Amino acid sequence: MVRSRPKRCSSHCWPSLVKLDRVTEPVSEPVSEPVSEPRPVSEVDHVPETTPGSVSGEALRPDRIAAPGESLPGAPTSAAASASDDDSGESVDQPAKVMRLGTMLKQLLDEVRETSLDEGSRNRLKGIYETSVSELSSAISPELASELDRLTSPFTDDGVPSAAELRIAKAQLVGWLEGLVQGIQATLFAQQMMAQQHLAKMQQQGQLSQGDAGAGHARPGTYL
DSSP: OOOOOOOOOOGGGHHHHHHHHOOOOOOOOOOOOOOOOOOOGGGSOOOOOOOTTOOOHHHHOOSSBOOTTOOOTTSOOOHHHHHTGGGTTOOBSOHHHHHHHHHHHHHHHHHHHHSOOOHHHHHHHHHHHHHHHHHHHHHBOHHHHHHHHHHOOOOOSSSOOOHHHHHHHHHHHHHHHHHHHHHHHHHHHHHHHHHHHHHHHHHHHHHHHHHHHHHHHHSOOOOO
């Protein structure tokens, strides 16, 4: 009995075998992320516009000198300012005039101390003193003018004052003026400090408002 040999596969069979050996891998489709809808304009938080420099101009303009207990419009009030309500009527309407008169009287007092005065010089200084008191009264408030009138004693009309009387009167007036000038300087310094504090507070509020506005734009909206 003759056995038949197995038939060998020819070269044309290889493509079919190759096709059987191939394994097709599943292709994964890209997952698309959900696109968020734009936030409506009505849902955006409204941030009030606050400019750092929005400070009242009257608080920064020292065009007049207020009383120690009086605050300029737009400036913050403090406990120290409200505590001195009794001096609210004491103010200087013409500070430059007061400074000029004070400088003149101080110079005259120095001259009186160093020189000997005759009758004509004493009579002349008497008129200067009375005129200076009158001019000062017109440059200050009625309350201060009343105080000045109570402190200054007028000379007698029938005689010429002595050199000692003139020195005492001049020294008293110069001392009162120096105290008034010191009060003016203290009031100006207090007003400047209050204006600076008010400006710094407004700038801080403006920076905080800008920071809140930036944080509000960065937050995502609420989706229904």
